[in-house]
Amino acid sequence: MSKRVGILALQGDFAEHIEAFSSLDCTVTAVKRPDDILECAALVIPGGESTTIGKLCQRFGVGEAILELNQRGAPIWGTCAGMILLAKEIKGSAQWRLGLMDITVQRNAFGRQVESFETDLPIEGIAGGPVRAVFIRAPFVTRTGEGVEVLARFEDKIVMVRQGNLLATAFHPELTDDSRVQQHFLGMIEAKQ
Ligand code: GLN
Numbered sequence: 001m002s003k004r005v006g007i008l009a010l011q012g013d014f015a016e017h018i019e020a021f022s023s024l025d026c027t028v029t030a031v032k033r034p035d036d037i038l039e040c041a042a043l044v045i046p047g048g049e050s051t052t053i054g055k056l057c058q059r060f061g062v063g064e065a066i067l068e069l070n071q072r073g074a075p076i077w078g079t080c081a082g083m084i085l086l087a088k089e090i091k092g093s094a095q096w097r098l099g100l101m102d103i104t105v106q107r108n109a110f111g112r113q114v115e116s117f118e119t120d121l122p123i124e125g126i127a128g129g130p131v132r133a134v135f136i137r138a139p140f141v142t143r144t145g146e147g148v149e150v151l152a153r154f155e156d157k158i159v160m161v162r163q164g165n166l167l168a169t170a171f172h173p174e175l176t177d178d179s180r181v182q183q184h185f186l187g188m189i190e191a192k193q
Contacts, residue, residue, distance in 0.1 A: 012048020045082030102145025
């Protein structure tokens with residue numbers, strides 16, 4: 001059976017993530033309920049509004065299911081709001097989070113002047129040249145703990161990190177036609193088996 005990749009579908013751009021995985025070697029499925037999450041080999045937490053996704057995670061018992069999936073070592077990838085939810089610390093905010101990655105993030109960190117922008121980003125471990133990266137009211141990482149690898153920076157700002165089974169991007173690979181970041185994530189499932 002092909003790998004089952006769940007896309008957390010509580011709020012945000014989950015439809016774009018589903019589309020981005022649909023032509024790749026996996027079974028992609030929208031997940032909302034704890035039971036559905038626990039059936040997945042890997043999970044993506046999409047971009048959106050991290051406070052809203054966090055509230056819904058609490059309300060539906062989804063947070064516990066994600067923590068259990070992590071305990072099993074399943075790859076979990078957060079994009080943008082998803083990165084914020086994975087972080088242990090969120091600068092100046094007490095909002096709910098999973099707190100799995102030993103990083104501090106700052107929300108809306110690129111400021112009001114540049115709410116969104118695109119750039120070509122070289123990524124550690126991804127061959128074939130820079131990846132087109134779309135940033136939308138994006139966070140960046142202001143601190144990384146031990147065991148956190150920095151995979152990409154934009155100027156001097158950390159925008160992609162990995163810690164074991166956890167991957168986080170401040171940008172949105174699901175909004176371009178390039179599937180190399182998705183392939184990289186699928187590779188993390190294979191490496192685990
Ligand atoms: N600014 C949003 C937040 O703080 C994240 C934006 C996004 O996911 N594109 O939750």
